[in-house]
Amino acid sequence: MLLLALVVVEMAYFAHAGSNFFTAGNAAEVLRASVEIGLLALALTAVILTGGIDLSVGSLLGLAAVLMGAAHRDLGLPIAAAALVAIAVGVGGGALNAALVARLGVPPLIVTLGTYSLFRGVAEGFTGGIRNYTDFPPALLFLGQGRLPGGVPAQVPLLVTAAVFFWLLVHRTPVGRGIRAIGFSPEGARFAGIPVARRLLLVYVLSGAMAGLAAVVYAARLGQAKADAGSGYELFAITAVVLGGTSIFGGRGSVHGTLLGLIAVALLQNGLRLSDQPAELAGILTGVLLLGAIGANRLVAERSRA
Amino acid sequence: MRRLGVVLGLAALALACGGGGGGGAGGGATSKSGPTVAMMPKNKGNPYFVSCHKGAQEAADQLGVKLLWDGPTETDPAKQNEVVEAWITRGVDVIAVSVENKEAISTVLRKARAKGIKVVTWDADAEKDARDVFVDQATPQGIASVLLEHTSRLLGGKGSFAIITASLTAANQNEWIKNIREQMAAKYPDLKLVDIRPSDDDRKRAFDETQTLLKVHPEVKVIMAIASPAVPGAAEAVKQSGRPDVKVTGLGLPNASKPYLKDGVLDSVVLWNTMDLGYLTIRVANALARGTLKQGPAGLDADRLGPHAVDGDHVVLGTPFTFTKDNVDGFDF
Numbered sequence: 001m002l003l004l005a006l007v008v009v010e011m012a013y014f015a016h017a018g019s020n021f022f023t024a025g026n027a028a029e030v031l032r033a034s035v036e037i038g039l040l041a042l043a044l045t046a047v048i049l050t051g052g053i054d055l056s057v058g059s060l061l062g063l064a065a066v067l068m069g070a071a072h073r074d075l076g077l078p079i080a081a082a083a084l085v086a087i088a089v090g091v092g093g094g095a096l097n098a099a100l101v102a103r104l105g106v107p108p109l110i111v112t113l114g115t116y117s118l119f120r121g122v123a124e125g126f127t128g129g130i131r132n133y134t135d136f137p138p139a140l141l142f143l144g145q146g147r148l149p150g151g152v153p154a155q156v157p158l159l160v161t162a163a164v165f166f167w168l169l170v171h172r173t174p175v176g177r178g179i180r181a182i183g184f185s186p187e188g189a190r191f192a193g194i195p196v197a198r199r200l201l202l203v204y205v206l207s208g209a210m211a212g213l214a215a216v217v218y219a220a221r222l223g224q225a226k227a228d229a230g231s232g233y234e235l236f237a238i239t240a241v242v243l244g245g246t247s248i249f250g251g252r253g254s255v256h257g258t259l260l261g262l263i264a265v266a267l268l269q270n271g272l273r274l275s276d277q278p279a280e281l282a283g284i285l286t287g288v289l290l291l292g293a294i295g296a297n298r299l300v301a302e303r304s305r306a
Numbered sequence: 307m308r309r310l311g312v313v314l315g316l317a318a319l320a321l322a323c324g325g326g327g328g329g330g331a332g333g334g335a336t337s338k339s340g341p342t343v344a345m346m347p348k349n350k351g352n353p354y355f356v357s358c359h360k361g362a363q364e365a366a367d368q369l370g371v372k373l374l375w376d377g378p379t380e381t382d383p384a385k386q387n388e389v390v391e392a393w394i395t396r397g398v399d400v401i402a403v404s405v406e407n408k409e410a411i412s413t414v415l416r417k418a419r420a421k422g423i424k425v426v427t428w429d430a431d432a433e434k435d436a437r438d439v440f441v442d443q444a445t446p447q448g449i450a451s452v453l454l455e456h457t458s459r460l461l462g463g464k465g466s467f468a469i470i471t472a473s474l475t476a477a478n479q480n481e482w483i484k485n486i487r488e489q490m491a492a493k494y495p496d497l498k499l500v501d502i503r504p505s506d507d508d509r510k511r512a513f514d515e516t517q518t519l520l521k522v523h524p525e526v527k528v529i530m531a532i533a534s535p536a537v538p539g540a541a542e543a544v545k546q547s548g549r550p551d552v553k554v555t556g557l558g559l560p561n562a563s564k565p566y567l568k569d570g571v572l573d574s575v576v577l578w579n580t581m582d583l584g585y586l587t588i589r590v591a592n593a594l595a596r597g598t599l600k601q602g603p604a605g606l607d608a609d610r611l612g613p614h615a616v617d618g619d620h621v622v623l624g625t626p627f628t629f630t631k632d633n634v635d636g637f638d639f
Contacts, residue, residue: 020397026395033388129474130475145413221411222387223409224409226407231383273388274392276376277387278376280350291586
């Protein structure tokens with residue numbers, strides 16, 4: 001509710017202050033620019049619901065992007081196969097996180113802080129920091145830059161599909177209930193017969209897979225894959241999740257909340273630009289919104305407990 | 307009810323910030339007197355670009371141009387694209403970009419041109435068909451030649467040097483390095499380039515890389531720092547190493563270099579006048595928007611810079627300039 005009101009206020013304000021803000025063309029551009037972060041945020045919602053975190057998604061996006069570029073250009077794979085390579089790299093990276101978290105019981109913050117450096121480092125080492133994969137075929141570039149009939153950016157259906165998938169998974173299946181139970185209490189969940197390790201494996205692998213998919217979309221949108229692709233995206237995605245009302249301690253939260261959080265942040269950045277405001281302001285306001293939203297949530301939670 | 311109060315309070319705060327930061331930059335079409343030029347640096351925090359902004363603003367005030375100045379504050383390669391996208395949606399007459407990522411930005415610049423927006427690149431170029439004109443600060447040959455003259459003089463014509471660059475992918479720096487290698491092969495057979503390290507346009511990183519370089523390659527006697535934050539970073543590292551036999555030369559801003567030039571650690575700094583670069587870019591953008599840009603040796607009237615040659619889609623600011631401890635006090639940027 002709180003967030004919906006915020007989005008409405010943002011729209012009303014920027015429709016007044018920005019040039020060409022309230023147009024279909026701009027809505028399409030906002031959506032287009034949000035797809036990669038959105039994919040990461042959806043998967044992160046599931047991760048954070050278990051009480052975990054995945055800081056490695058931005059780095060994994062970069063690694064998957066350059067390996068996709070290499071698979072296409074250096075190995076000569078067709079672009080569809082190269083895209084599968086990116087997703088496979090994502091799944092592999094996610095599986096590494098998953099194994100360390102679920103099998104060895106290392107805290108996810110530490111595991112993914114490690115792989116955050118590891119994946120980016122491998123991507124930089126692999127390309128020497130220099131190589132930039134370009135010359136992607138038109139079919140891929142269409143996915144990132146083209147429009148479907150009706151003016152919908154070509155990558156948006158991917159985000160919608162992923163959103164439906166995660167919503168059903170989290171809110172309509174026993175797996176989703178298990179994920180939230182783990183967030184409330186891993187021990188309790190285990191005693192309740194929930195296969196905790198398997199569920200944790202699932203969410204981290206999904207997170208990696210989404211990072212791989214986001215890498216494909218990123219390369220398609222920018223027409224290049226370089227080792228610095230997606231740097232800082234993990235923080236934007238976590239912001240969207242937390243702003244969307246998911247508790248960082250796990251258990252509480254929703255996929256639709258994450259989508260609203262994503263829109264709130266994306267509209268803020270876009271609207272400020274269209275009203276000729278400097279980009280730093282977006283950073284300040286995002287911070288203010290995040291702290292405000294969390295503070296408000298806390299207040300509401302304390303009140304309902306009292 | 308209380309919840310709603312919090313929401314409204316938050317929203318009011320957001321609006322207050324939004325309104326306050328604006329400084330009167332209200333709705334889009336404020337004045338029809340001059341063209342709206344949207345200009346983007348690679349990085350807004352770098353003093354190099356801050357001084358470009360100064361010159362650009364001066365020209366904009368003279369010409370009645372509405373200047374929008376925005377760009378990345380962080381190292382996200384997608385950021386420049388997003389800002390350009392927003393400018394296309396907003397609607398501007400000219401977009402002028404100092405390009406960080408050639409391949410990535412060219413797609414959106416082409417899109418801007420398709421929508422009838424004039425595109426200028428300045429400081430660093432995009433792909434040729436993605437822009438109308440490139441405002442070049444100096445030719446890579448000219449820069450490489452002056453840098454090598456200083457290096458060779460410091461080494462007495464023979465010895466090893468290393469380069470601290472911006473990032474390993476920065477297009478400008480790579481072009482200079484290519485020219486440095488070519489001219490070394492032709493004119494300086496006894497100079498040896500032993501290593502090229504990145505600084506990511508960060509002073510601290512340049513400091514760390516230089517310290518490592520001095521340890522790994524003790525034979526290096528000259529550090530050539532070719533990004534403006536890298537010069538003071540490298541000079542500080544050499545100073546702290548206590549090696550009087552090592553000197554720094556490079557390409558950077560006079561103010562940041564001043565103390566090290568006086569110290570003697572830094573021998574010389576090569577650069578063009580960055581304020582003039584911003585000034586010339588707005589002059590070109592304005593002429594392009596008004597359709598007054600002509601071909602030929604005096605195709606552009608750049609007012610205080612005099613007439614400039616327009617050679618196809620190329621306008622050059624001039625020859626590089628060397629700052630030394632004797633002349634640096636005359637400059638402040």
